[in-house]
Amino acid sequence: MTTAVPDPNAMLAALREGGHENLPDVDIRVGAGILDDAIAEVCGRGGMPAPVIISDGGPYRTAAGPVVDRLAKKLGCPVIQLGTGTVRADEETVERAVAEVASSRLLISVGAGTLTDIAKVTAQRTGSRHVAVQTACSINGFIADRSVLVIAGAKRTVVSRWPDMLVADSDLIGAAPPGLNLAGVGDLSTVPNAVAEWQLAAGLGHGPGYDAAVVEPVLAAMPALPALAQAARDAEPAGLADLARLLAGSGLSMGIVGSTAPASGTEHAVSHLLEMAQSQRQQPAAPHGMQVTVATRLALRVWQLVDRTVASSTTQLRVADEAASRDAVALAFGELGSKTVEECWTAYSKKRTWLLEHLADVEAMVARWDAFKKEVTLPTPEEFDDISHASGLPTRAADLGSSYDDRLLFWALRNCHLLRERISIADLADLLGVWSDDTARSIVDDSENG
Structure with missing residues (x-):
């Protein structure tokens, strides 16, 4: 791949050096075979509340076996299953998740973007910590402190909570249907139009002011999309890791500007x-x-x-x-x-x-x-x-x-x-x-x- 894909951790470091304030303290882990060690590490941190897994019921697995069952057995923790492969991010489902979590916990969400949106809102409302386990490279929203919910029948973006950790294990992501990972390439392909409309609104004085530093690394990586798409079709680990990094960078940009x-x-x-x-x-x-x-x-x-x-x-x-x-x-x-x-x-x-x-x-x-x-x-x-x-x-x-x-x-x-x-x-x-x-x-x- 000739076009460099920005590392989201490096993006955050560069923004801090550039004087940006109130940046998220989120731990972004991307790579092959990293899931179990990352979960064990975060659960072993001092003062961490008891874990609970929240899942949409999808058949997520790596070579080591089904992910949710394996993690639940290792951690000795309960599983809140909100669906049988899919969920709807509406107020009813969020209220159910909040009621089942009940108090401050360490939420470990294992599921698609919709499940992660629910978990981020649930973490915010219960005062919980949150580890988001990314199961596909389908969207850029796994990491952002924004969630899309259905409110009164309309899609609405609401403030939620930054995950404490994002885990994008390319072994797990590579087991997802190729079309889901290709969808992440599609989500990224829209960024230039979205940024142009942001510049339009900001030029009128509506919404957040335009901040080129938070989007330039993502825009610069647009020529890499065809290669990332090929990696998505081939389930190629290094390419999927790059796709996850670029999606995380895009997600960071939304949370940083608050929109x-x-x-x-x-x-x-x-x-x-x-x-x-x-x-x-x-x-x-x-x-x-x-x-x-x-x-x-x-x-x-x-x-x-x-x-x-x-x-x-x-x-x-x-x-x-x-x-x-x-x-x-x-x-x-x-x-x-x-x-x-x-x-x-x-x-x-x-x-x-x-x-x-x-x-x-x-x-x-x-x-x-x-x-x-x-x-x-x-x-x-x-x-x-x-x-x-x-x-x-x-x-x-x-x-x-x-x-x-x-x-x-x-x-x-x-x-x-x-x-x-x-x-x-x-x-x-x-x-x-x-x-x-x-x-x-x-x-x-x-x-x-x-």
């Missing part, structure tokens, strides 16, 4: 809506990293729409009136239920109010659009496709499964800006007056046929 902005833009909002719709339909969702890859192809085309509009139009920016905005949210999410409509309206109305109060800042951004675009590192759709094709990542709705089609993609793209409070490139298209059914459908058609 998912360094790794989550329009493409993640689209993916959240796809998952919400699939849950409503009782259909299985494709891996998160696969969904966001397809959604990034849409987001990059929204940037092109904004570029064309800014270059050719003198249209005055506008914010739709409150009644029209509320109607739009109700129309978009009505089939998901009234609680979801109210949850989304609460978030979107805060953004709408902020935009009304800062319309002059948006106008100033549009006036200097050419200069702003020179500050961002954003691939064209064609450049993104080159990486996707070289990595074997999905590009179209049909690649995600039989229950996905261009109508579902259209619905998710058209309404992604109504889901949450974060400002996105779709919000700017809406303010410019060019975000409509026709433009969203045109973008989906171009992406599906391109």
Whole structure:
């Protein structure tokens, strides 16, 4: 591999030397055959509370045997099994986990990203310590102090707790289905778009200020994605370890700035809506990293729409009136239920109010659009496709499964800006007056046929 993948521990050290404060004290262990020794070490530390394993019931194993059973026997500790291979990260499941943990413990979570999200919230609410055992390279969220929960039917990112230790054993990760590890490559491929949208929002004064130091090492490693994808398909230990390191670096960036902005833009909002719709339909969702890859192809085309509009139009920016905005949210999410409509309206109305109060800042951004675009590192759709094709990542709705089609993609793209409070490139298209059914459908058609 010619492109260096940053070591997350080295990233933290460099940030400390650079003057960053309030960085997490998290112990990141990555390598082959490290699981048992890492767990034994943390359990042997003085003052460590009694351990308990929390699992989603997945069949996780290495050459030494089933991981959960082996650890439970060695530690003589109970196992809280929340599922039979999968779990849903909703308040009901979190409350069950909190009730079963009951008091301050050493939580050892063994499971996928959703299980880890539940464990991080449970650790926070019970005052527990936490060791996150990564079972696949599927997402970048194993390490971040953020968790994605389903609240009132809507995907929401909440503050949770940094793990005390992250264990990414490539022997265990290599036993995961190759598609799950490839999904982690997909999750990383979206970072340039997410960072560009972070720069857009920060340039307007919305959300956390842009901090290049926390994302530059991850951005610099983007050329390594095809090689990491090959390692995921081949279950090659050294390559999987590098993939785990890069995912951890991306996860660190979110926690350090106190927002998912360094790794989550329009493409993640689209993916959240796809998952919400699939849950409503009782259909299985494709891996998160696969969904966001397809959604990034849409987001990059929204940037092109904004570029064309800014270059050719003198249209005055506008914010739709409150009644029209509320109607739009109700129309978009009505089939998901009234609680979801109210949850989304609460978030979107805060953004709408902020935009009304800062319309002059948006106008100033549009006036200097050419200069702003020179500050961002954003691939064209064609450049993104080159990486996707070289990595074997999905590009179209049909690649995600039989229950996905261009109508579902259209619905998710058209309404992604109504889901949450974060400002996105779709919000700017809406303010410019060019975000409509026709433009969203045109973008989906171009992406599906391109």
